[in-house]
Amino acid sequence: MVDTERRLKLALHLRHLSVGLISNDDFEDNLMNDVTNGWLPEQYYKSKEAKFDDKIIQPMLELCWGLYDDTRNHRLRGSDKLPEQSLKVIARCILFLRGEKEYEWPYFDTNSPLFKFSLGEIILTILSLGQYSRDLKKHQEKAFEEFQKLGNFEIWPFMNQNDYNEQLKHQPFLK
Incomplete structure (x- = not known):
């Protein structure tokens, strides 16, 4: 199942986070409001929705959570700026999220x-x-x-x- 609306919101918030337009705390608030039904990205796997969700949502949330330090509020700028290789992966993720293709990879818990x-x-x-x-x-x-x-x-x-x-x-x- 492709949840186009939530994918587009996740892509937008991820884009804003990755280029430093919003802080990590703003990003998490946006996700909780628009994507995860009130769950923090790192806890979404516990939700009942995660079991029946668009299969890309949980792996994407886990990827996002690894992009920033969640112990402080900051933007991904300056010393916190993401490396070029990470930005390439994020660009590919945004490209995927903005499409209508089903996510075909099996779930892999990277934690x-x-x-x-x-x-x-x-x-x-x-x-x-x-x-x-x-x-x-x-x-x-x-x-x-x-x-x-x-x-x-x-x-x-x-x-x-x-x-x-x-x-x-x-x-x-x-x-």
Whole structure:
């Protein structure tokens, strides 16, 4: 299911954040009002809507959350400016969000497994002198390598070159 309205709002807010027009706090407020039904980007996965949503929304929110320091209010300018490579990824994401293509990649949780540790897993990590968490991290790295092989990861969130090339013909900000 493609939720065009929310995709367009997410694309607009992401564009404004990435070029420093709005602060990270403004960005989160905008998302909570327009995209996530009151959930912060990093907590959206807990919402019931996330399970039935346009499949690009949750991965895009997770990508966005990693762009800024959420412990302080700032714009992505000066020393906080995003690197050129990040801006290229964001431009491709905005291009995808402004299209009508279904997101085809399976969901991959890029968060560290440590964020979701249960009490039992914390105890296992302590008892194993950290080996349990190192093994989980290695497993996640291997799973991510396999995930990248499912399509052309160089053009993520597009799955293949044909879809990307087709959407490039409809660049929204060059008209």
